[in-house]
Amino acid sequence: MSAGLVIAVDGPAASGKGTIAAGLGAHYRLPVLDTGLLYRAVGVLMRRLDEDLDDAGLAGAAAARLTADQLRDPALRTRAAGELASRVAVHAKVRGALLDFQHAFAGQASGAVLDGRDIGTVIVPDAAAKLYVTATPEVRAKRRWTQLIAQGEAVTYDDVLADIRTRDARDGGRDTAPMRPADDAVLLDTTEMTIEQAADAARRIVEAARARWITTS
Ligand code: C5P
Numbered sequence: 001m002s003a004g005l006v007i008a009v010d011g012p013a014a015s016g017k018g019t020i021a022a023g024l025g026a027h028y029r030l031p032v033l034d035t036g037l038l039y040r041a042v043g044v045l046m047r048r049l050d051e052d053l054d055d056a057g058l059a060g061a062a063a064a065r066l067t068a069d070q071l072r073d074p075a076l077r078t079r080a081a082g083e084l085a086s087r088v089a090v091h092a093k094v095r096g097a098l099l100d101f102q103h104a105f106a107g108q109a110s111g112a113v114l115d116g117r118d119i120g121t122v123i124v125p126d127a128a129a130k131l132y133v134t135a136t137p138e139v140r141a142k143r144r145w146t147q148l149i150a151q152g153e154a155v156t157y158d159d160v161l162a163d164i165r166t167r168d169a170r171d172g173g174r175d176t177a178p179m180r181p182a183d184d185a186v187l188l189d190t191t192e193m194t195i196e197q198a199a200d201a202a203r204r205i206v207e208a209a210r211a212r213w214i215t216t217s
Helices: 017-028 036-048 056-064 068-072 079-088 092-097 099-106 119-123 137-150 157-172 195-216
Strands: 005-010 032-034 111-116 129-134 186-189
Touching (some): 005 017, 005 195, 017 032, 017 111, 017 129, 032 099, 036 056, 036 079, 079 157, 099 111, 111 119, 119 129, 129 195, 186 195
Parallel strands (some): 005 111, 005 129, 032 111, 129 186
16 A cells, blocks of 8 residues: 555545545645545446446446546536435445555555545555544535535425435445444544534544554554
8 A cells, every 4th residue: 555644534425524635635735536426427427328327237337437537527516426426336346346446546655535435444444544524414414505506506405415314324224335434433523513623623633643653654
């Protein structure tokens, strides 16, 4: 794995992990990968080709064809893309096909920040710092709803809350589901926090982990 600092930021939809990951990347000058975009891109690609999202073989093939360029597509940021992503993410073939991309990103000499669901457990189990970011479903729905409205989507808060609950069940509901904190992750509940407070708390967690990592590596 990388000789640089690798930070894993996991957590449920709209927990604030993306903002926290971006802040940590800027602070430590590390490249950041939002791994949700990979799953979103697979779902969007399949939908454009009118393929069956429940077909594990087709979904795995779509994941294997994915290129970094496709991650810049603004369509990946929509509510619909989030729903498509969580449907294709249940296939082991999809998760397997996306492993190399994530390992290569995490293995960069500079180090890296990756945010997702299974970064600390599966993708980079030896990451120097692991955070698991949470907030109540209501607070997460409010944040995601505000974001979607700002992007121009016509959606109600209740619909977004229903999405969040469905996604939580799909992402964390089964034994094989990706969403669970690593045993050595530090939990960060951002329910009562502003963005700045959450970013500060995340930096403190990483600083403590980094001090341990520097002395042991
Ligand atoms: O984080 P984001 O909302 O973009 O993720 C979209 C969906 O992609 C999640 O609901 C989850 O089903 C899936 N995902 C995943 N593993 C990751 C990142 C995202 O299964 N590392």
